[in-house]
Amino acid sequence: MSGETEEACGICAASCPRGNALFEVYKMSKELQHRGQSGAGYTSFNPRRKMILTTHKGLGLVNEVYQVSNTESFGQLMEIHAGPRAIGHNRYGTSGVVSQQHVQPFERRHGKLWKWFSFGFNGHITNREELERSLKRDGYHLMYDTDTEVMMHFISKYLEEVKDGDMKDVFRNLSQDFDGAYNIVYINGEGTTVVVRDPYGFKPLSYTVAEGGTYSASESNALNYYNIEGIEDLSPGEMAFLENEEVRVERYAPQRRKSFCYFEFLYFAHVSSRLEGRSVYQVRKRVGEELARMEFLNINEKEWVIIPVPNTARPIANAYAKALGLPEIYEEGLIETTKGRTFIEESSRHLKVMTKFHPLRSVLKGKKVVVIDDSIVRSTTMKTIVNYHLKKLGGAKEVHVRIGTPPIIAPCYYGIDMKTFSELFAAPYQDRIREGVPEEGVAEEMARRLGADSLMYQSMEGLIRAIGMPRSELCTACLTREYPTPWGRRTDERAYREYLTKSAKG
Numbered sequence: 315m316s317g318e319t320e321e322a323c324g325i326c327a328a329s330c331p332r333g334n335a336l337f338e339v340y341k342m343s344k345e346l347q348h349r350g351q352s353g354a355g356y357t358s359f360n361p362r363r364k365m366i367l368t369t370h371k372g373l374g375l376v377n378e379v380y381q382v383s384n385t386e387s388f389g390q391l392m393e394i395h396a397g398p399r400a401i402g403h404n405r406y407g408t409s410g411v412v413s414q415q416h417v418q419p420f421e422r423r424h425g426k427l428w429k430w431f432s433f434g435f436n437g438h439i440t441n442r443e444e445l446e447r448s449l450k451r452d453g454y455h456l457m458y459d460t461d462t463e464v465m466m467h468f469i470s471k472y473l474e475e476v477k478d479g480d481m482k483d484v485f486r487n488l489s490q491d492f493d494g495a496y497n498i499v500y501i502n503g504e505g506t507t508v509v510v511r512d513p514y515g516f517k518p519l520s521y522t523v524a525e526g527g528t529y530s531a532s533e534s535n536a537l538n539y540y541n542i543e544g545i546e547d548l549s550p551g552e553m554a555f556l557e558n559e560e561v562r563v564e565r566y567a568p569q570r571r572k573s574f575c576y577f578e579f580l581y582f583a584h585v586s587s588r589l590e591g592r593s594v595y596q597v598r599k600r601v602g603e604e605l606a607r608m609e610f611l612n613i614n615e616k617e618w619v620i621i622p623v624p625n626t627a628r629p630i631a632n633a634y635a636k637a638l639g640l641p642e643i644y645e646e647g648l649i650e651t652t653k654g655r656t657f658i659e660e661s662s663r664h665l666k667v668m669t670k671f672h673p674l675r676s677v678l679k680g681k682k683v684v685v686i687d688d689s690i691v692r693s694t695t696m697k698t699i700v701n702y703h704l705k706k707l708g709g710a711k712e713v714h715v716r717i718g719t720p721p722i723i724a725p726c727y728y729g730i731d732m733k734t735f736s737e738l739f740a741a742p743y744q745d746r747i748r749e750g751v752p753e754e755g756v757a758e759e760m761a762r763r764l765g766a767d768s769l770m771y772q773s774m775e776g777l778i779r780a781i782g783m784p785r786s787e788l789c790t791a792c793l794t795r796e797y798p799t800p801w802g803r804r805t806d807e808r809a810y811r812e813y814l815t816k817s818a819k820g
């Protein structure tokens with residue numbers, strides 16, 4: 315997929331009684347950069363300051379927001395906002411336009427310290443409209459088009475309602491009203507620092523205890539430096555209080571049907587992370603082995619080359635080639651151009667993909683190419699790679715596309731930026747795809763639309779085997795339209811009806 319969609323945010327928190335938690339939050343946020351690149355921010359707590367909580371945030375990459383290129387500015391930020399506790403957030407906007415006002419954490423000041431809080435969250439609220447209506451009925455005015463504002467007002471409401479501001483009760487109430495995916499990082503004026511995993515457990519959330527403090531982050535790769543062997547996952551419906559020397563884990567809500575997003579393994583998570591006790595790298599390798607088991611072409615050393623779409627598909631393609639007994643024809647055929655945000659990023663998806671890769675003509679020319687990617691969402695990337703990079707510029711004789719996931723036939727309502735049926739390449743074929751495998755003739759038709767000579771997707775069975783978790787504990791809704799939450803199902807019914815009406819009108 316290689317950049318066709320983005321994850322909705324990363325969160326982190328640190329408690330360092332003798333150090334500067336902000337510096338640790340900076341380090342973790344940088345490691346979580348792949349989860350959100352449109353903005354970053356932090357809130358730090360320091361009881362010795364008049365402003366006990368201070369928040370700094372902005373648009374751009376973590377290093378831009380923390381002003382790392384200017385040593386003096388970076389040093390000043392670290393000094394002004396120094397404190398024993400801090401939380402951080404990386405944003406990729408899936409709700410609302412991306413503007414400075416939407417960057418998290420959101421801080422709400424109050425004269426009472428337990429009511430003065432700041433928080434950030436990772437996910438998407440599926441029943442936001444209903445929650446907004448309820449806030450408006452109670453006289454609230456909403457200024458931004460974002461889930462975060464809605465959540466902030468509800469947290470404030472619950473803080474008023476629950477006894478002594480008990481955070482367990484606050485998040486229990488929230489779990490009863492909110493539908494969707496939401497991992498939360500929260501800090502208040504008393505220094506209480508908590509991370510919360512939603513009762514379905516869509517997104518990962520880990521923590522660790524190390525010398526110098528306690529730490530939590532969306533992904534384990536951000537915690538590797540602290541205690542690589544002592545990283546734990548928070549279970550769905552649990553929250554963790556980061557205290558000076560220990561992490562106190564408490565259940566705030568019953569676990570619902572566990573619904574861990576399979577896409578985390580395939581695309582979003584960093585390859586060095588462990589999710590749900592499994593190495594992302596090893597899962598990706600197994601995905602490649604499963605693809606090799608399904609291969610129906612007679613691939614040989616003379617005419618063929620096997621290449622990944624960088625970067626996430628690299629372990630998949632490598633394992634696929636090895637499993638076919640053809641490691642010597644595994645090559646790099648596409649090289650990513652220099653990374654960096656440009657005006658192109660925002661202007662045209664197609665132009666962005668065209669300028670994203672250089673083809674290696676010395677590898678591709680005259681060859682039958684198997685190109686492997688983790689997924690196809692809208693198909694802009696794959697069409698451009700097949701027709702422009704591999705065939706036109708690279709001189710490939712044939713291009714055969716192999717995909718690590720089953721076809722994505724339905725939108726995600728839980729925070730991944732693929733929101734409508736009409737934008738999805740495989741949505742029109744959904745009635746003719748069984749367990750990830752297109753019926754006879756369908757894969758050929760899809761391959762033609764891509765400009766490819768053949769197309770093969772992973773089977774559902776192969777995907778589940780590769781991940782190694784029970785199917786009943788995974789969210790695979792964008793592959794099956796079986797949404798785990800009530801509002802997910804309701805949203806889908808409405809969206810699908812609208813899609814059919816639109817398609818019928820042509």
Ligand code: SF4
Pocket residue numbers: 516574575576577578725726727728729730789790791792793
């Ligand atoms: S719908 Fe798809 S992308 Fe969204 S959470 Fe579920 S599995 Fe992940």
